[in-house]
Amino acid sequence: MALLGAGLEGAGVIVTGAAGGIGEATARALAEAGAQVCALDLPGPALDDLVAALPGRQDHFALPLDLGDTSALDPAVHDAVEHLDRFWGLVHAAAFLQRQSPEEVTEETWDAQLDVNLKATFWLNRAAGELLVARGQGGRIINFTSAAWMTGPMLDSDVYSASKGGVVTMTKGFARRLGAAGITVNAISPGQIETAMQRKQNTPEAMAAVAANCPLGRTGTAAEVAAVAVFLASSHASFVSGATINVSGGLLMY
Ligand SMILES: NC(=O)c1ccc[n+]([C@@H]2O[C@H](COP(=O)([O-])OP(=O)(O)OC[C@H]3O[C@@H](n4cnc5c(N)ncnc54)[C@H](O)[C@@H]3O)[C@@H](O)[C@H]2O)c1
Structure with a gap:
């Protein structure tokens, strides 16, 4: 048994943001560890291509969905779980960032970020939690915040950062x-x-400046974050809960 795969063989995991950078790397890493992946993202060829390329089992499937459509979330999670052999967890990596100065923020751009980043987190966590409790075998929920939850907003990310602070509290x-x-x-x-x-x-230039401030002197890769998600989903993390795991190469230290 692969060290990081412990407990993940045959585990059914819903991964949101699966067509994006970290979500895709997480879906791949979970599939490599033996999990069955339900890959959720906006409808489109990127999602279909990702599912077709997932390793391991042959019964991974796509769940094309706009997370801004709150009323669709509960039914979608229930439907996905019916198609998973053994529902074990949710990795909610989807998010939307719109950099704007506070003066530029409109109700529309506020809602677009808060709906996906925070409201959907609540709806998805609640639905996944209810179904995992009903199953009675334990499980895992892994949300995504940002270093900005602690540092506060950088580069006009005030609304996004506020949503990510909420994710920590909600978790x-x-x-x-x-x-x-x-x-x-x-x-x-x-x-x-x-x-x-x-x-x-x-x-x-701005990215290079942040990388230079990082003790490891570089930007991280999606695979390096996915490895932590797989750890949290595995049996090795059975006594880790309520934590906010810092994966920043030391940029942030806590
Ligand atoms: N990349 C970073 O440096 C960084 C830093 C801090 C936090 N994060 C967090 O990590 C997570 C993954 O980020 P990423 O860098 O892979 O981002 P990404 O933009 O590559 O991927 C995000 C995915 O979310 C999906 N998404 C957005 N809106 C959606 C909606 N309404 N419905 C369904 N899907 C939707 C997108 O289609 C995309 O595939 C996010 O929660 C992000 O906030 C990333």
Whole structure:
């Protein structure tokens, strides 16, 4: 048994943001560890291509969905779980970032970020938690925050950062509620990771400056974050809950 795969053979995991950088790397890593992956993202060829390329089992499947459509979330999670052999967890990596100065923020851009980053986190955690409790075998919920939850907003990310602060608080709440059922709930806090989101409305100079400040002297890769998600999903992390795991190469130290 692969060290990081412990407990993941045959485990059914819903991964959101699966067509994005960290979500895709996590879906791949979970599939390599033997999990059955339900890959959720906006409809499109990127999602279909990812599912077709997943290693391991042959019954991974796509769940094309706009997480901004709150009323669709509960039915979608229930439907996905019916198609998973053994529902074990949720990795919620999807998020939306729109860099704007506070003066530029509109109700529309506020809602677009809060709906996906925070509201969907609540709806997905609640639905996954209920179904895992009903199954009675424990489970895992892994949310994604950002280093900005602690540092505060950088580069006009005030709205996004506020949503990510909420994710940390919400994760602790679900960890308390679900712990008695053997379900752990944690958040991963990536530093600067090389993905489309990091490059969006950013400059190579600004990214180089952050990398220079990082003790490891570089930007992280999606695979390095995915490895932590797989650890949290595995049996090795059975006594880790309510934590915000710092994966920033030392950029942030706590
Ligand atoms: N990359 C970084 O440096 C970094 C830093 C801190 C935190 N994070 C967090 O890590 C997680 C993964 O980020 P990433 O860098 O892989 O981003 P990414 O932009 O590469 O991927 C995000 C994915 O979310 C999906 N998504 C966005 N809106 C959606 C919606 N309405 N419905 C369904 N799917 C939707 C996108 O289609 C995309 O595939 C996010 O929660 C992000 O906030 C990333």
